[in-house]
Amino acid sequence: MEAAMKAMGDLDEPPGLERSIEVVRTPVSRQLQLTGRATVSAHELGVSRWSITTSVKERYALAFALAAVES
Numbered sequence: 355m356e357a358a359m360k361a362m363g364d365l366d367e368p369p370g371l372e373r374s375i376e377v378v379r380t381p382v383s384r385q386l387q388l389t390g391r392a393t394v395s396a397h398e399l400g401v402s403r404w405s406i407t408t409s410v411k412e413r414y415a416l417a418f419a420l421a422a423v424e425s
Contacts, residue, residue, distance in 0.1 A: 377417050
């Protein structure tokens with residue numbers, strides 16, 4: 355998910371980071387799930403939570419992510 359990658363400053367990372375970021379549907383909402391390098395990057399940056407919004411139209415999906423850092 356490019357929005358999450360940009361929030362973490364990792365757009366220039368080698369291919370593969372995008373597979374570490376996924377939007378997961380729960381019974382109540384959609385959540386961002388990080389694994390691997392994305393988890394490490396978010397932790398190093400101090401990201402405490404994500405706020406996401408999604409839009410789905412036929413075969414296309416769009417998501418925006420906002421990273422919150424507690425100081």
